[in-house]
Each structure stands twice: as C-alpha cells, then as structure tokens.
Amino acid sequence: MKHLYSLRPRAHRYYRYTSFWVIFFGLTLPLAFAHPAFAQESPSVALVKPAGVDTNAISIGGTVIPYRSVTVAAQRAGRITALYARTGMMLQFNQPVAALDDDVLRQQIDGIKAELKAAQSDLDYAIFSMPGMDSAGGMMGAMMGAMFGAPGGSGVDAWLARVNRINQARARIDQLKAQERALQAQVGYGAVTAPMDGIVTRRLVEAGEIVQAGQPLIEMAYVSRLRAQFDIPVDLAQGVAPGRPFTLKTSDGRLIPVSVGEVAPGVDPRTHTQQVKVDLPPQSGLRLGDYVELLLARAGAASTGSVVIPAAALLRGSALPMVQVVTGDGTFKIMIVRVAERLPDGQLLISAGLSAGDVVKVQP
Structure with a gap:
C-alpha cells in the first residue's frame, strides 16, 4: 500500500506533461499547415464585364x-x-x-425749372405787349392795326418782330421742358434693378x-x-x-x-x-x-459586344494577347483576344475573343 501511494505523484506529473503537449500541438499544427508554404495556392479570377x-x-x-x-x-x-x-x-x-446719388441732377432740374418760369414770363410779355391786345378786337385787331395803321410798312415790321419774339419764347420753353425730361430720366437711371x-x-x-x-x-x-x-x-x-x-x-x-x-x-x-x-x-x-x-x-470601337477585363489577365511572355478562361469543370483554356485599347483605370477593352460573363484568370 505504501508503494502504491508513492506512485501517485509520479502519475500525476506524467498526466500533466502529456496534456500540455496535446494542447500545444493541437493549436500550432493547424496554423502551421495554413502557412502559404503548406497551402496550395488558389488562382485569382475576374468576371468579364460588358463594356459600358x-x-x-x-x-x-x-x-x-x-x-x-x-x-x-x-x-x-x-x-x-x-x-x-x-x-x-x-x-x-x-x-x-x-442706387446712385442724384444730388447734382436735382440741382440741374431746379435750374431748368427756374429758366422755364423766366421763359414763360417772356412769352406772356411778348403776347400781351402787342398793340391792341388789351382791346376787344384782340389779336385780329392788333394785326390789322399793325398792317394798315402806319405808312411805309413800319407797323407790319413791328408786328412781325413781336410774332417772332413769341415763337422764340415758345421754342425756348419746349427746349427747357425736354432738358427737364432728360434729367428726370437720368435720375431714374440711378435706381439699378435686376434685368x-x-x-x-x-x-x-x-x-x-x-x-x-x-x-x-x-x-x-x-x-x-x-x-x-x-x-x-x-x-x-x-x-x-x-x-x-x-x-x-x-x-x-x-x-x-x-x-x-x-x-x-x-x-x-x-x-x-x-x-x-x-x-x-x-x-x-x-x-x-x-x-x-x-x-x-x-x-473603330465596336458599339456592341466589347468587354473589359483587368490588364493583369493577359498572359505574360506570349507573342499574341491571350488569357486563361475558366471552363465548366474548373480547368483553364487559353483564348486569343483582340485588345482594342488600354483604359486609364487599368482595364483592357476587348473587342473580340471573350463574351460578357466569362471568367478569366488574373495572373499573379
């Protein structure tokens, strides 16, 4: 019995060491075989897409x-x-x-209005200063008196001079009114609006x-x-x-x-x-x-039937542009393609040799 008890610690140590190595290899072996050196490399493939x-x-x-x-x-x-x-x-x-200021224009308009008053006063004086204008005969009486009232035609000359003075006063008034309208328009131009x-x-x-x-x-x-x-x-x-x-x-x-x-x-x-x-x-x-x-x-580019593939899908070192196409049983077959153009995004525009939906191998 004493000998049996002496073997129990030794068996316990053996069990502990054995458990340690079982756990160690159970964790490390899967990682070791997952390393690329032990794993078989699976090829990278790409789907052939229709050219947009x-x-x-x-x-x-x-x-x-x-x-x-x-x-x-x-x-x-x-x-x-x-x-x-x-x-x-x-x-x-x-x-x-x-909005633009209009102070100067307003002053010019005030000056025009003052000149208008003076021109209107000159017109009134020219009209009512003619002989006979204050009598019952009015303008006709003044004209007849001027024409036949004095020998030598001096009355006619005086009458024509007064008529000319009246016309000049009226023309001056029209001119001043036109200037006032132009200045008023300039004032309006000071308000700029959206067209x-x-x-x-x-x-x-x-x-x-x-x-x-x-x-x-x-x-x-x-x-x-x-x-x-x-x-x-x-x-x-x-x-x-x-x-x-x-x-x-x-x-x-x-x-x-x-x-x-x-x-x-x-x-x-x-x-x-x-x-x-x-x-x-x-x-x-x-x-x-x-x-x-x-x-x-x-x-020169086909409007239909063109496809795009990655540039890395072309086989290196071949005289003709060729790619490896994945077949139905998982193997590869080599196809000759026609490259229409290399696109800026690293793709190739293929005009013949492939169809949309094919799967090609991308070379590592």
Missing part, C-alpha cells in the same frame, strides 16, 4: 455653365449710395440692385465708389436651367448638331442623357476646336462650375 458607354466613347472634359448670364452695368455716372446685391443672392426681375431672375455670381463694386456710365456692377446667372460647355476637336465635332442626343458623365460616375443646345458656327483657329453647349435636364444635381465629360462615339 464610357468605355466605348471618347471623353471630352467641360464645365457646367448657366443657361444665360448677364452683366448689370451703371447707366450713368455717380456715386453708389447703396448696394443691395450680394454674391450668391437670388434676385427677382426688377428687384433693386444698387431677370437669377443668382449673383460676382459683385464688382462696393458702396461708396464712384462709377462711370457703362461700368459693370454685378454679374448674374439664370440657373433655373443649366448647360455644359465643351471645346471639341474638329475631327470629333463632325455630325454634332443642335438637338442631337449624347451622354454626359459626372465626376461621381453618373451618366446623364443630354441634347445639344448650341454649336458655334466657326472653329477656333488657335486650338482647332469647336464650342458646343448641351442642355442639362432639370434636377441633374449639378452646380455651376462642376466638371463633366461628354462621351463621343469612339472611331
């Missing part, structure tokens, strides 16, 4: 512009007493934009500045409708006409259908490009100044 409109087209960069833009200028000289428009402010038609509904894109002056007639004050844009402007090379602009539909690509990858709204009649002799403006649909989500691309048909 952006891969079968040439992109021409452009900018979103307002449908219409105007420059609001001062119609007369003066000092800006108030400037109501601010950059980014929406204005309604005929809404006040700025259309739109947003203020630039403010070119500040309150307190002295401006001249024709000097720009603000720039406005009609943004209820937008356009995009492009400078297209001459060889690509052939066939571009108002009303023709195209596809627009935004900076975030959205494709928007558009139509040509305006085509410049001539070609820029420096850049050999033609300016084209396309009309954007409402609710396009674009803003003034956004960068967009107009997708034009690519010469």
Whole structure:
C-alpha cells in the first residue's frame, strides 16, 4: 500500500506533461499547415464585364455653365449710395440692385425749372405787349392795326418782330421742358434693378465708389436651367448638331442623357476646336462650375459586344494577347483576344475573343 501511494505523484506529473503537449500541438499544427508554404495556392479570377458607354466613347472634359448670364452695368455716372446685391443672392426681375446719388441732377432740374418760369414770363410779355391786345378786337385787331395803321410798312415790321419774339419764347420753353425730361430720366437711371431672375455670381463694386456710365456692377446667372460647355476637336465635332442626343458623365460616375443646345458656327483657329453647349435636364444635381465629360462615339470601337477585363489577365511572355478562361469543370483554356485599347483605370477593352460573363484568370 505504501508503494502504491508513492506512485501517485509520479502519475500525476506524467498526466500533466502529456496534456500540455496535446494542447500545444493541437493549436500550432493547424496554423502551421495554413502557412502559404503548406497551402496550395488558389488562382485569382475576374468576371468579364460588358463594356459600358464610357468605355466605348471618347471623353471630352467641360464645365457646367448657366443657361444665360448677364452683366448689370451703371447707366450713368455717380456715386453708389447703396448696394443691395450680394454674391450668391437670388434676385427677382426688377428687384433693386444698387442706387446712385442724384444730388447734382436735382440741382440741374431746379435750374431748368427756374429758366422755364423766366421763359414763360417772356412769352406772356411778348403776347400781351402787342398793340391792341388789351382791346376787344384782340389779336385780329392788333394785326390789322399793325398792317394798315402806319405808312411805309413800319407797323407790319413791328408786328412781325413781336410774332417772332413769341415763337422764340415758345421754342425756348419746349427746349427747357425736354432738358427737364432728360434729367428726370437720368435720375431714374440711378435706381439699378435686376434685368431677370437669377443668382449673383460676382459683385464688382462696393458702396461708396464712384462709377462711370457703362461700368459693370454685378454679374448674374439664370440657373433655373443649366448647360455644359465643351471645346471639341474638329475631327470629333463632325455630325454634332443642335438637338442631337449624347451622354454626359459626372465626376461621381453618373451618366446623364443630354441634347445639344448650341454649336458655334466657326472653329477656333488657335486650338482647332469647336464650342458646343448641351442642355442639362432639370434636377441633374449639378452646380455651376462642376466638371463633366461628354462621351463621343469612339472611331473603330465596336458599339456592341466589347468587354473589359483587368490588364493583369493577359498572359505574360506570349507573342499574341491571350488569357486563361475558366471552363465548366474548373480547368483553364487559353483564348486569343483582340485588345482594342488600354483604359486609364487599368482595364483592357476587348473587342473580340471573350463574351460578357466569362471568367478569366488574373495572373499573379
């Protein structure tokens, strides 16, 4: 019995050491065999995708512009007493934009009114100072007396001189009234208003500045409708006409259908490009100044049947462009393809040899 008790601690130590090694190998062996040195490498594959409109087209960069833009200028000289428009402010038609001082014009109008009173007084004197104007015969009696009352025609001369004086006084009055109307119009030009509904894109002056007639004050844009402007090379602009539909690509990858709204009649002799403006649909989500691309048909690229694959799918070292296509039983077969173009995003545009839905091996 004593010998049996002496063996119990030894058996306990043996069990403890055995358990330790079982747990150790149970945890480390799976990790060891998971190492790439022990694991069989599985090939990377990629799905052959159909070429979208952006891969079968040439992109021409452009900018979103307002449908219409105007420059609001001062119609007369003066000092800006108030400037109501601010950059980014929406204005309604005929809404006040700025106000110019009219102190000098008001003084000139007061001077014209004083001259009118003097001219009217001269006219009244010329009329009522003629002989016989205060008698019952009136003007006819004065005229007859002037013509036949004195020999030698001196009465006729005096009468004609007075008639001429009356006509001159009336002409002077008409002239002064015309000057007053012109000055009143100049006063009205001091109230600058918006010529259309739109947003203020630039403010070119500040309150307190002295401006001249024709000097720009603000720039406005009609943004209820937008356009995009492009400078297209001459060889690509052939066939571009108002009303023709195209596809627009935004900076975030959205494709928007558009139509040509305006085509410049001539070609820029420096850049050999033609300016084209396309009309954007409402609710396009674009803003003034956004960068967009107009997708034009690519010469020589198939409009249908083209696909895209990663550039790494091509077999290296082969004389012809070839790829490995995954078959139904999981093996690979080599296919010769026709590469139409290398795209900027690292993809290849394939015009023959593959179909959309095929799976190709991507070379490591």
